[in-house]
Amino acid sequence: MTTALILLPAGGALLVWLLPWTRFWAGSFALLVSLAEVGLWIETLIRFDFSRPGLQLGAHAGWFGDLGISYHVGLFGFSLWLVGMTVVVMAAAVAYAFWTGRERARAYFGLQLFLTGAIVGVFAAQDLLLFYAFFEAMLIPLYVLVGVWGGPGRLGATLKFVIYTMAGSLLMLAAVIVLGIQQGSFDLVSTGTSGNTWIFLGFVAAFAVKAPLFPFHGWLPDAYREAPPEVSAVLSGVVSKAAVYGLLRIAIAKFPGPTHDVRVPILVFAAIGLVYGSLVAFRAPDVRGVIAYSSLAQMGLIVLGLFAANDLGFDGAILQSVNHGLLSATLFLLAGGIERRTATGELSRLGGMARGRPALATMLMTTGIIALAVPGSSAFAGEFLILAGVFRQGWIWAVIGAGAIVLAAMYMLRLISAVLHREVGPAVPDAALDLRPAELGFLVPLVACLLGLSAWPAAVSHRAFAGTRAKQAVATELASSRTPVSAAAAAYQRCLAALEDAEIVITTATDPAASARAEKKLERGCRTPSGAIDVTISVSQAGSP
Amino acid sequence: MISKPHVDWFALSPEFVLLGASALALFVAVLVPRWARRALSAVVCALGFAGAFVAAAILYGRSAHGHPIIADAIVRDRFGALAMLIVAGSGLLAVGISAREPMRNGHDAEYYALLAAAGAGMAFFVTANNLMTIFLSLEWFSLCLYVMCAIDVDLVGSLEAGLKYLVVGSFGSAVLLFGSALVYGATGQLGLDRIAATVSAQHLSRDVLLLAGLAMIITGLGFKSSSAPFHMWTPDVYEGAPTPVTSFMAAATKTVAFVVALRILVTAFPQEAHLWTVTIAVIACVSLAVGNFAALVQRNVKRMLAYSSISHAGFMLIAVAAHNSLGARALLYYLVPYSAMSLGAFAVVAARERELGQAVTLDNLAGMGWERPLLGASMFTFMLGFAGFPLTGGFFGKFLVFSAAVDRGWTWLVIVGVAATAVSLYYYLGVIRAMYMRAELRLAPAGGAPPQELVLQTSVLVCLAVTVASFFAVQPLVDLAKHAGRALPL
């Protein structure tokens, strides 16, 4: 199932490249494939058992056994949601491109489909090296998509983008290698945790660039401005979530100790990014600038949630990732629509587009309002969870986050009113049409998803991690895999390091005395992992009602 | 009474096949009418390389236990056989790339004879087991290459390249020779394993003559593998030589240089590893820095690729410096996709060159990706492969090399490699940028429509296939490398 999710778009890409389609048919076929991908995801959703912890729908095949590298994919609850967001946004992006009629359609649509496969692969990979491979494979189509179909400054933008991300990724490669060689296997499920802060920082660097996090966002403004709108949508909506996934699945899950040690600096950078992005977005001179910097701010927020390292933060980060993916994709597609009509994105030359264009006004207004996290919206739910989570790490983070909500209101309202309201701007021709039915065709589903999530955010947040407790899920995931002592000890260690206020209950099949022995063994096992043990670790939060 | 040593004819079969092809090509040059010379000699040469490939493959299969032969002059093992496989494959592809190369003075048949002869020399080189054989076979294929570089005697660049290669190459050889002499003086031995045995028996590992000799041998091999700071001939020669020759040099010469460097260092000088591993690591870093930095400012694509080959030498040196079995595996694996990518990239350059009738620069590459989809996509892949992106074998090459360094505990080398890769992106992606992202030139091809170069395109496709397949089929390839690496005392 998971493999099918990866291979369907990849195969589609090959077909688009290799067969002599006309522009129309290439686009149609790509759209069909991406819609089929959405269907496939829904099928996956139905098959997925949210009550069961651990990896589901996994697939495992040998690849490079010498170094313990294998093709191992599978989905957790949260990855399923990220995949869902991806396929929806990608379908919308393909639809947008089809509607605008990109030149060199075969190359273009093939790359889009390939990109879809790579991103889904990132979210599904359960092997470090496979993850890295997908992570990099993601970059290739993006590079070309921006570089070939982008705006006039695309060459510089792609260069910056690629050098930045690769500098990060290569550090990650170093980290992957060191970790994998130390562990003797690259499998994410069966290997234990590590306490090496440098390796941890290698991973964090890559994800910090990809997200991006302040101050690694130097590539962001140019890339988001110069890319074709639908690619910007994918970049900020989907690709940045690969970083979120990586931080959660690798940096936090595999490095409980370093996560704990380096948490404060990371939170500081995330908070700075949040405020900084919001402020710069407030002064950004163009539509895409506002969205771009708001993305920076939002990623800071999501990282705050991740490094809150508690269930509220995790739930919130996943929810907010899905939200932000849909939101910024919608906003970028709308920005694309506006730019097509006015040939500019400069706020000072826009204005008054609401009059006579109710569909455009409604879409932009709705999306913008959700984006500024008006209470009751899905974005609000996500931010609320994140801030409630990070509140436990210190009130200051939540205060900064709450302040950022105000700033978000400022920049989003500025954007909305600069485009829709006031007098008609000099760049807005009277003939500029309202959104066409085709445009509504891909915008409405996105907005509908957002409204649906607003009505029921728990659909995602409650189902991102099995059971009621996110971290319990993380711990159980390890314990329920094969339980060599190393893995169990790692789970135990992770619990110790990451759950300050948790009780850890260790039970074995036999009796309480055996449990006590097991605990001793586990403590020892943290230092010298060897042998095997039959043990289940469960976690409960101290003082919970 | 002279008792001749036993000759293992089978072990020499690849060399004989190639020598035979070379000789046949020479006959063609003399006996066959001018119009048929080019095609016939190309076919002969291709058959020679194909035969050598098959022979090397069989040899690989039947040499599970390496042992020296012919009075210990050479050794029959899988390590050498695998290198022969790469050389033969590179030669075959080089023939494909050469097929339509305009040889202005009609020396086609001689060219193919030299190509095959160079292949044979390399085959000897990779199996050589004593310093004399090494020096002689090195000179053998080097002389072939000197001539091939300069074969386009009409072109000043070609002559210049030939002379530079000859002089600097001879200088390097002399250094290697003097080093061999010193080692011979210190140990009294020429055989690689005997040197090691003598050193350990007489506790010579800190002997000054031996170490001075080692330094000179490293220098000589560093020259051949175009590692900085012994690299300086590389860009000039790669640029000036006819492109098919460049492609062959980039792939095959590099392969054999590294294979032999590894063999010498680990077989003859294991006791001096504390010195040469660090030295090689430093050379690796310098190569990475020099190759990448210099490549950044190049406009000429061939020259850029030459610098890129220097930086790749840096990566491969990391594997050598690791001095462990993983390093040997990494090196042997790396060479496969690297050779394919180099051959492919130079093939694309050759195609473009013939189309334009002038040197290929980043500027006149503009729009090529769209005009020539197959070549463009292939070049795209090769560049990504050089840069170490996944879905190409270049990724696993770097991965294995870095793993070997980590395995040795030299994480700092990985960091250097990573930084170098980041820099290298600029120029690799620069090629893609030129091909796809700039406005098309729509240059009128020199002399009418470009000929449909089926042979060359097939070669490029093969390179592409190897590049990509080595990513997915990494395990089988590494298995080959692993068995080959077992022949070395690691």
Added chain:
Amino acid sequence: MAVLAFSAGNVLVWIVWLAAAFACLGSGVAVISFTNPFFSALALIGNLGALAVLYLLLSAEFVAAAQVLVYAGAVMVMFLFVIAYLGGRADAPWAGGPSWQQIGAVGAAGTLLVEIVVAVGLKAGGRLSHEQDIHRSFGSPRAIGRLFLTDHLLAFEITSIVLLVAAIGGVILGAHTRKLAGEKTQ
């Protein structure tokens, strides 16, 4: 050894050695010092001859013979022929080029010399001072021939191929093709 050191033969050898060595060094310096390559080539012949003497002192009779016959004879004749063929164009400026290049050249060569001499000197007091005694036939054509056909059979064959390759190369590079002339007229 100590006895031998005072023998007349030993003194004679010393004298011969000194003469040959200084001839060798002097002619070597002369080769790289002459402006005219013709004189350089002549100096090299002298150098090769002096070397042959040194070879003889080292009991390498066959090599010494080959040196004189093959090297000083055949190879140098070819050299002289080419120099004569090129005529006055063969004259070349002495050095020139960037000053750092010249300083570097002298520095590098000097350092190398010092290094090797030091390395040899470090060893001279130890292992290098005790030469193996050798059989009288050492270095004789017979012994060399035997070695060529047994231990170093392959080297012998390879050497022949190297020469062959060089011959082909010489032909290709030196050949005066008709096509070339045709092109020049275009």
Added chain:
Amino acid sequence: MIVAAWICLSSPLAAALAIALAGSRISRRGAGYLATASVFASFVAACVAFFALWGDAPHDRSHYSTVWTWLELGSFSAGLRILVDPLSTMMMLIVSGVGALIVGYSVGYMDGDDEERRYFAYMAIFVFSMLLLVQSGNLLLLLAGWGLVGLSSYLLIGFWQERPSAIAAAKKAFVMNAFGDATFALALFLLIQHTRSLDFDTVFARAPGLSSNHWLVNLVALGLLGGAVAKSAQLPLQTWLPDAMEGPTPVSALIHAATMVTAGVYLIVRTHPLFELAPKVEDLAAGLGAATLLLAGLIALVQTDIKRVIAYSTMSQIGYMFLGAGLGAYANGMFHLMTHAFFKALLFMAAGLVIHALAGEQDIRKMGGLRGLLPRTYWAFLVGALALVGLPPFAGFFSKDSILAAAMHDGWYGYLLWVGGLAGTFLTGLYTFRMLFVVFGGEPSPFVREHLIRPRRRGEAHHGEGPFSMTSTVAILAVLSLIGGWIQFAPLWIPVTHWLDVVAPTLPHAEATSWQEGISSALAVGLGLAGLVAAWLVYSRRRVAVPRLPFAQRALEHKFYFDEAYDLVFYRPGVATARLFGRIVEGLVVGGSIVGLGRGVGDAARGVARAQTGLLRTYALAIAGSLAVLVVVFISVR
């Protein structure tokens, strides 16, 4: 009852969605009717709920209903959960009742506007949001409603979106409210951390356990108060309300007078168990109320825009409610909220009639002598004014005075507040009747002649004082302003207090005695009358000149410089920082570091390339030199 409550909540939402989805397939008028009908349906449902609740035993009047889990907060969840209890039903009645009237009024008021449909959709969304706010069964949903009313307020203030001033006002309102939302949310984080729940019942049950932590309870209460202050335009977040008058008049009536702005009072009453744990914050709330009522009353004296005068009076009246709620007289505060909804809506809608009649003019200096021209409007306005001033038997009298009485019980601080409140009644009388006399008294001004008398003479169509939908609703509200207060006359007749007792019992120290009620009433009525008389003397008879106090005049006209101060302290530094970040940090540091790095690499690259001289000898030299170094190293290191 539960079903009725759900219907009450969902019917405006359904109407809004219907209008939005139908687009131009529904006529403009149809949209108005649909919205009105939906809100009216809400009202009916609210009535049903009310009577059903009436039937329950007093201690059994809290009913929760959850449809689904809205948000999962770790070990506990916040459902989409409504609460039907006396307090919420009271608010439901006020919101849907007044809402229905005002939406109905809008049908006439907005007639002919291009984007009527959008207007009614927004109005319906607002009513839904407000109902969500008052009906929510947990704090999270309350916050959602809280934000959504802010949103609809934003949408409606900026309804005339071509006007930059309207858009600016809308943004200002939203941002200031967002500030309140933020403090509100922070309070919720504290609650989540310490009580692990946001449901009212659970939180209130666990709250006493927190009382030992003074910091905690004070911070929670402060956070909630921040939200309340922002929403209700109290000091120090009051500046958005006057600007909000840029919206259509019915919007001002509904949102910025009758319902939304009073939500702060509702919040305090609803979360009183938390406030009671933090008496200091309660006192602060009362003090802020008193300060605001005085401040707003003073500023109202110099305003020339008819709607702004009423807006300041709203601020001032909400000050009273805060005063009551802060003192613990919750029922009194809620009662005043109700009566205020009636008479303030009435005043706005009457003012709306005036504005409607004068083609959108809002400056009272251009008005005058309208009494004869718009007699029914005059009477309605007069009823509203009297109710506002609090003269018996009008509604304001019953509700306002008991708040003042409650203040007297609270020691010196209480007396201080009491005095402030009494001073406020004088101001109320003064500014209300200033407005009344200026607008309706005297001779018609030239502007009025131009717009009202001349068209009539020419016989041009003018449908009386307004269409039926407008006049009828004004009439209903006038009646309510007259009799609406009669349902409670403390301390003799207090059904409202009893009704709310199960939810928010009045604190003992806010229970006024009869003499306190009496003396407060007498003084308040007296001072109100005094203000009226003063206004009559100054503005109608013109016997007394306005004292010339240029400094005070300027301070009042600048609204005590709050806008300027906020601009100077928050906005400008914020913008400056943003610009600094955008230009310097972003341009030079983040972008520049890359450029610098690139330049450095480029220089190095050119250097390396220059070393490649093309001279063969250099290449050999590189080899020889490296070799020399290598040999030295090998020999010396060994």
Added chain:
Amino acid sequence: MTLGILGPEVSWYLAVAAFLFATGALGVLLRRSPLIVLLSLEIMLNGANLALIAFARHNGSGAGQIFALAVMAVAASEVVVGLGLIVAISRRHLDLDVDKLRTLRG
């Protein structure tokens, strides 16, 4: 019958060899005429040859002499190719000056 060595020890020969090698290297690094550069290379190879033969004498093994003979052949081959190149260059009417051959650089 075995023989000891007469005259100077091997180290002295090695010193001469080193001097020749260095002289040759200096010639390559310093001279601009390709002919003299080739001659210098010959000197370098001869230096190495002398070292080989000296060591062969020192070790009493014939391998060094064989090696030296092979080197002679190799040197001859290099001369052939080198002279061929020089002739080709002169035929292109280029200056016989290695410093003028710098179209390829950077």
